[in-house]
Amino acid sequence: MAALFAASELLGRAEIVDRSYLPPASSVVTRAIELAGDTLFLQYLADTMTAWAVGLGLAIAVAVPLGLLLGSVPAVNAATRAIVEFLRPIPSVALIPLAGLLLGSGTEMKVALIVYASTWPILFNTMYGLAEVDPAGKDTLRVFGFGRLEILLRVSLPSAAPFIATGIRLAAAIALILAVGTEIISGFGEGLGIFIAQAYSVPDGARDVLAGTVWAGTLGLVIDAALGGAQRRMFHWHHARQGGTT
Amino acid sequence: MLEIQNLTHTYADGHTAIKDINLTVQDGQLVSIVGPSGCGKSTLLRCIAGLIRPAEGRIVLDGTPADGVPDNLAVVFQDYSRSLFPWLTVRDNVALPLKQRGMSKAQRREAAMEALESVGLADAGSKYPWQLSGGMQQRVSIARALAYRPSLLLMDEPFGSLDAQTREDLEDLTLKVRGDGGMTILLVTHDIDESVYVGDRVVVLGASPGHVRADLTVDLPEPRDQISTRELPEFVRLRAEVGRLVRGAGETAEQAATAAT
Ligand SMILES: Nc1ncnc2c1ncn2[C@@H]1O[C@H](COP(=O)(O)OP(=O)(O)O)[C@@H](O)[C@H]1O
Ligand SMILES: [Mg+2]
Numbered sequence: 001m002a003a004l005f006a007a008s009e010l011l012g013r014a015e016i017v018d019r020s021y022l023p024p025a026s027s028v029v030t031r032a033i034e035l036a037g038d039t040l041f042l043q044y045l046a047d048t049m050t051a052w053a054v055g056l057g058l059a060i061a062v063a064v065p066l067g068l069l070l071g072s073v074p075a076v077n078a079a080t081r082a083i084v085e086f087l088r089p090i091p092s093v094a095l096i097p098l099a100g101l102l103l104g105s106g107t108e109m110k111v112a113l114i115v116y117a118s119t120w121p122i123l124f125n126t127m128y129g130l131a132e133v134d135p136a137g138k139d140t141l142r143v144f145g146f147g148r149l150e151i152l153l154r155v156s157l158p159s160a161a162p163f164i165a166t167g168i169r170l171a172a173a174i175a176l177i178l179a180v181g182t183e184i185i186s187g188f189g190e191g192l193g194i195f196i197a198q199a200y201s202v203p204d205g206a207r208d209v210l211a212g213t214v215w216a217g218t219l220g221l222v223i224d225a226a227l228g229g230a231q232r233r234m235f236h237w238h239h240a241r242q243g244g245t246t
Numbered sequence: 247m248l249e250i251q252n253l254t255h256t257y258a259d260g261h262t263a264i265k266d267i268n269l270t271v272q273d274g275q276l277v278s279i280v281g282p283s284g285c286g287k288s289t290l291l292r293c294i295a296g297l298i299r300p301a302e303g304r305i306v307l308d309g310t311p312a313d314g315v316p317d318n319l320a321v322v323f324q325d326y327s328r329s330l331f332p333w334l335t336v337r338d339n340v341a342l343p344l345k346q347r348g349m350s351k352a353q354r355r356e357a358a359m360e361a362l363e364s365v366g367l368a369d370a371g372s373k374y375p376w377q378l379s380g381g382m383q384q385r386v387s388i389a390r391a392l393a394y395r396p397s398l399l400l401m402d403e404p405f406g407s408l409d410a411q412t413r414e415d416l417e418d419l420t421l422k423v424r425g426d427g428g429m430t431i432l433l434v435t436h437d438i439d440e441s442v443y444v445g446d447r448v449v450v451l452g453a454s455p456g457h458v459r460a461d462l463t464v465d466l467p468e469p470r471d472q473i474s475t476r477e478l479p480e481f482v483r484l485r486a487e488v489g490r491l492v493r494g495a496g497e498t499a500e501q502a503a504t505a506a507t
Contacts, residue, residue, distance in 0.1 A: 136328035143295050143321045144343035144394065154342070158333045237332040240376055 023207045031211040041195060045215070048179050048191040051107055055114025056175045060168060063119045067126025067164075072152055077127075092117035092178060096185050105186040114178045118171035125167025129160025162231070162238040169227045173220060180216050192216060247273055248294070248398065248430055252303035255289055263289040264456035267303070269449060273397075276424045276431040278445035280438060280492055286456025287434045288324055291400045294432070295321050307398075320396035322404040324434075326387040330375040337362065337371035340390045347394070361393035362386070364419060366412065380407040388416065392423060399423075401433045405440070414472050417444050421470055438492060442484045443470060450491040460491045 035041045070077045092113060103109035137155045146154065183193020192212060199208030232239065253267040264286035271277050279287055292298045294305055296315035305312040320343070323329040330339050340358035349357065362371055365385040375383055384407045391399055401420075405413045421444055423429055435441050441448045445464045452459035464484060466475055475481055 134328055136323065136325055137331060139297050140321075140323065140329040141343070142297065143315055143319055145315060145317065145319070145346045146343075155331070158331070161333075235333075237374055237376065240332075240374075 028210040031207050032214040044191050044195045051110040052175050052179045055111045058115045059118040063122035067123045071127040071130030110182045113182050114175045117178045118175045121170040122167040125163045129163030133159040162235040165231045172223050176220050249306040253300050254302040255300045262455040275446045278441035278448045279434045280441045281451030282453050285451045285453035291402050318397040320391035320394045320399050322387050322391045322401040324402035326384045332376050336373050336386050340393050343394050357393050361389040365389045399431045420444055438488045448488050
């Protein structure tokens with residue numbers, strides 16, 4: 001990271017490459033900081049983050065219950081396997097033009113793609129987590145007279161929760177890629193990706209393109225760190241047990 | 247009344263764990279079950295609990311053949327640590343089954359704390375199970391079963407991880423619970439002294455496949471006492487008899503194994 005920074009700084013300053021192609025890193029960072037005070041940029045940022053949050057939220061609301069259903073009722077799993085196996089390998093980015101045709105290039109289209117792409121890791125991690133549930137816990141509630149649904153909610157879901165959380169963390173990163181990527185490809189509207197796309201189309205825009213990219217990268221890092229921290233705090237029991245510490 | 251009739255179970259791999267077990271247990275009785283390891287004690291309890299559907303035979307409760315898990319049942323599993331939920335505190339682990347009893351949250355907590363106190367864990371309520379030693383976890387799972395106030399209590403080697411002193415305390419707690427009435431208890435143990443000390447009856451299982459080898463009535467005066475009861479000639483006699491039967495059951499299993507190979 002630091003080496004990359006230094007290299008770009010050197011290359012840029014020494015004018016080995018054209019300044020308008022690769023501005024020195026320091027000027028990119030200065031510009032990125034400057035953007036924090038730019039209301040239009042902040043508006044764009046808010047737009048991207050809203051799509052990200054709504055899309056991720058919907059994906060969680062769809063994928064967790066679906067994962068619980070598929071993971072606990074083998075018949076449903078078998079019946080839907082063909083659909084899942086067909087849809088899963090399609091790279092979400094390849095769906096951007098199709099979604100654009102169907103839904104236009106507004107927020108709906110962005111959100112739809114985010115939901116689609118981030119559903120998979122949550123769905124599969126939920127199903128994996130359910131498969132890993134210790135039957136001893138389920139037997140315990142069974143003998144105390146609890147029914148299947150209660151066992152699912154009181155034993156299977158909490159046991160699988162650390163896996164689901166990992167799925168959500170993966171999905172959060174994918175959702176950000178989709179949010180910014182969709183904006184860049186569709187090219188108009190509002191959002192961080194639009195900011196980058198527009199800067200790209202004007203002469204001397206390289207500095208803004210890179211400053212926008214710095215923002216996207218920073219957002220990704222901050223989101224991942226925040227979710228990672230929340231995961232460690234919420235599932236201390238999982239890590240304590242796996243580590244065998246007391 | 248609990249009736250176990252012609253109970254036979256064969257696992258999916260073709261291994262017959264128990265064969266043609268017949269037992270009748272009166273309400274309020276405490277029956278100790280002993281036998282060499284692998285003779286099917288846990289399998290028997292899991293069949294009674296409705297966790298395993300037996301290949302043959304049936305469980306009849308108060309005249310009605312049981313289908314699935316009996317009502318008002320509590321089980322202390324041999325694998326106590328896996329039966330506790332790591333995401334719940336010790337108190338919440340004990341309180342959880344009480345939801346089935348229609349108790350309010352405050353009542354559940356109070357009952358849980360009371361049960362924890364009775365097993366000597368009054369201070370552990372807000373800890374998590376994985377923060378406790380094996381013996382303490384075992385006591386949590388006993389507290390959970392007792393708090394539930396079941397009419398049928400199945401305990402699978404419940405005192406195996408306890409030190410001698412705690413073990414005696416919990417044997418006496420079990421006797422007290424039995425004395426309070428209303429609870430039928432089946433207690434699996436590998437400790438022959440214990441089986442005689444707490445039991446109204448001792449059922450000795452033989453191995454390969456598990457079968458009832460002997461069913462002895464324990465005729466010892468009440469209340470039982472850790473020191474004086476164990477000194478009685480009748481206690482000493484019974485202990486020796488159970489010991490011989492268990493040992494014989496083990497030898498039979500070994501001979502069967504040698505003959506098979
Ligand atoms: N799930 C299972 N599948 C196949 N065999 C089993 C299973 N559980 C137990 N057994 C076998 O059944 C026999 C009785 O086991 P178990 O009831 O656990 O004995 P005990 O509790 O008396 O030690 C043993 O030989 C054991 O290996
Ligand atoms: Mg056992």
